[in-house]
Amino acid sequence: MNAVQIFTLCSGSSGNCTFCRFGNTSFLIDAGASRRAIGKALDSIGASLSELSAIFVTHEHSDHIKGLAMLAKYDKIPIYIAPVSGKSLSGIDEGLLIPMKHPAAVTLGDVTVTSFDTLHDSLSSCGFVISYGGERFGYATDIGRPTQEVTDALCGCRAVILEANYDKDMLREGPYPYPLKQRIAGKYGHLDNDTAAKFCAFLGKTGTERILLAHLSNENNTPAIAYETVHQKLEEENITLSLGVADRYAPTELITLALC
Ligand SMILES: [Zn+2]
Ligand SMILES: [Zn+2]
Secondary structure, eight states, rough: OOOOOEEEEEOSSTTOOEEEEETTTTEEEEOOHHHHHHHHHHHHTEEEEEEEEEEOOOOHHHHHHTHHHHHHHHOOOEEEEOOHHTTTTSSSSSGGEEEOOSOOOOOEEEEEEEEEEOOOSSSSSSSEEEEEEEEEEEEEEEOOOOOHHHHHHHTOEEEEEEEEOOEEEEEESSSSSHHHHHHHHHSSSSHHHHHHHHHHHHHHHHHEEEEEEOOOOOSSSSHHHHHHHHHHHHHHTTTTOOEOOSSSSSOOEEEEEEEE
């Protein structure tokens, strides 16, 4: 029996970090919180920093890498990152940086982590699909649009963490300066609730059983609005799946499984 556990530890504009455990292999996707906060969150779900064998980095924006330097310094965890993003980091032992030029696949024990390119205004950006025991699990945040690459990668995944960053009306009427609004809503920005809803419906039709909406904006979204927008779309299309919203600061379960 091989346990699968995937939890977001924190999610949103202020920090993103996801814990994955597949049998004896554990790793993080992104480390956008302090080492202390990540350690505490892991502890609360029965995991620990010492079991981590890798950190996979989607991109070099601070809300995804804040804790990297301290995790590298004290825990010596290998960091898989696009070469161009890796070069932009400072204060990290270069020996721990393992270049991953997307798309790429890395095998850790029985787990394969495959990256796919995403549209985002960073030096490089990607999402991940994790394959284990005949199952696939997907991760995609900070995506301007659900491109063909994103669609191909996530299609058929059993469970998916997907960005639902902003509500279009809240962004339009909100306090952000116009250029920032344009950046967020642009092709290289973030995914809005309506687009996330349509994409969730597509995923539901391809067999996805569980979706966690993630990376919600503090200013331009609320968990209730994101949930309702997607839930309504799924109802309209008669799609049944388990839908959740990742908490900003507290661990939130995507999925826990015992695969035989
Ligand atoms: Zn970003
Ligand atoms: Zn981000």
